Amino acid sequence: MTICSKCYYDNNYPEITFDKNNVCNYCIQIESLANEYGTGREKGIKKFQQIINEIKVNQKNKKYDCVVGVSGGTDSSYMLHLLKEEYKLRVLAVHYDNTWNTEISTRNIYAMINKLNIDLITHVVDNKEADDILKSFFMSGVAEIDGPTDLAVAFVLRTAAKKHGIKYIFEGHSFLEEGITPLTNNYFDGKFIESIHKKFGEMKMQNYPLMTFRKFVTSIIFDRVKLIRPFWYINYQKEMAIEFLSKNYDWKYYDGHHLENRMTAFYHLIYLPKRFNKSLKINTIAAKVRNKAISRKQAEELINKEDKASKDIEVYFKKRLNLSDNEYGYYMGAPLKNWKDFPNDKKKFEIMRPLFFVAQKFNLVPKSFYLKYCFKK
Template identity: 55%
Template sequence: MEKNESRNWIGVYLLLDKDINKVDLKICSKCIYDERVSAISFDAEGVCNFCRQVEILANQYGTGTSDGITKFDKIVAEIKAAGRGNKYDCVVGVSGGTDSSYMVYLAKNWGLRPLAVHYDNTWNSSIATQNIRKVLTTLDVDLYTHVIDNKEADDIFKSFLLAGVAEFDASTDLALAETMYRAAYKFGIKYVLEGHSFITEGITPVGRNYFDGRYIQAIHKQFGRLPMKTYPLMTFARFLWWSSVARIKKIRPFWYLEYSKEEARAFLEKEFGWEYYGGHHLENRITAFAHGIYLPEKFKTDFRNNTLSALARNGKMSREEAWVEYNTSPKVEVELVEYVKKRLELSDAEYLCIMNQTPKSWHDYPTYKKRFELLRPMFALLAKANLVPMSFYLKYCFPAPENPS
């Protein structure tokens, strides 16, 4: 057994034997989530609750079936009706990644008039930038971009490093959501299309992947140095306003339709000259640092388990192959650490101090989590109406373990 490295998905554990049958752990019989995953349980057949959750959602949404297609066709008709007379009838967030790029193509193919929206945290890879340009130019889709001041962006990222928490890139995810809402409202659009698929990504517990506006604001207030002027912060009040007053709906087409990330990637490469960037979330350099270096080294956390489990669950990869991949060190850009230190103005000593200090959790800072839980009945209704993502309701509106591991 190899014990020279440490890694995990949501809990802490050693890099294990690459033979899944030789590991002394309870592992799901359908995927590769194991007993160390936060909030996991197994049924009599050895199947984990996350695999069962996927089955329940697939049945509820009719994913990949005639029922799912019928449900989604109705939504497309509603989008067209709501957008009649407007230049655009839906917003599609774009990052240069597979899912969002393919979503723009599909929106056009469905006869919709999408406005592509991008939040630029100033850390895009050149590949991602070119991918956005190639797809949108070919499809003749307009782009709305919110660019944060680069010094302000770096100050926020650095504040999360100093806070010692895992959600290093949380500000990007929340800012994209807020930017899409703002663009939709500005142009009178009532629908936002998102490329998330619970089939290819699953819905994980909060674990070390929590974010909300209060969390970001609290950490930046304590550890940041520059004022937050250009960052599009989504507060609790704004979140409720977007969903309950503006009533902008979040639609995830892949929850209804059959979707293969591998086939989508091949199609994009052939039709648009789109280029693959090497892995999930790696189209952005700060996200690549978080997933490939910061989380594995400091928190012993490896979110590749999410995608690899989905591949095993869907029969795209055997459990044995997924386990081998998971227990192989992640690929990272050779000079990425030096680039991050230079941009965030961290000396070698400061960087080592950050990486070696005792990890903290989102439980150690102010968040909206209790408020989300208290208002669970309201968010259940909003989720059923597609006014907030169902994944938000499932992840944020129920109590989470105090220990994220």
């Protein structure tokens, strides 16, 4: 077995390669991104300040400077503080409620916006429709069970930005803290979501904010909203952010990455590990080893540590979707499916790659999106 000399990945990790010094391609990619964006260094801080200055000039006659998607999690909560208190931006917070929020996440959202005096828009999907969509993905056997939520969040943010004349959306991703997911993992688009729901769902899709390929491209060409990821430029450490938020706001940690939402928690803690023998927490753990925050021995302990919330989340999932133990067991053990097994718009993204190449150069789509969606797999 070959193990990366910088992080925790070994040669069982998808699409991994190693150089002559046993450094994996993911570490090399992260180092390349850090150099390109100047992450945490003077270069990155200057670049980000230039973005802030541009926003203040271009949005001066508008009510808001930017949109921030909020979930009650660490990254989005800290970003609210950062943009409002340190960079003095007029922030509009936007939340997509798939009705699977934990009490902690809702509490954290209001703790932040109330103390910072930030306006909030919440799009609440019909809970029965949301459950029908999510159940259809569970029945389909694909890995992307949380895809409908992720796509809805993106569309709701773009819709809010367009309505209020805002040209900047901030996202809380950090490749240093979270690592990079293999490009072949998890694909979804509007047509993919619609086709799975049509085959396995029982209700009509009416309230769910479906972002089709046409709506997405129209938004890019005509709305020209820039997607900014502050943590790609400035120094950001999640553990320090957790400590800061807990100390300075009425904010509570939820004991794990992405565990502020019950569906996302099910996806991370149970569905991927038990159904597909995969775990996304290895990305975060490998990042900690790469950053020298923990040792390899500590990483192994974290990988093997059983999450306390797993049992409760599984019980909640079955009850919420009205699944008997037999039904749940059947679908968890059914043949696995791939995104290629259902109609999707992947070919359209590949054909229109030149458009998305230009779009990512101007921050109209993330670079990671361009690499993942616009090349053949």
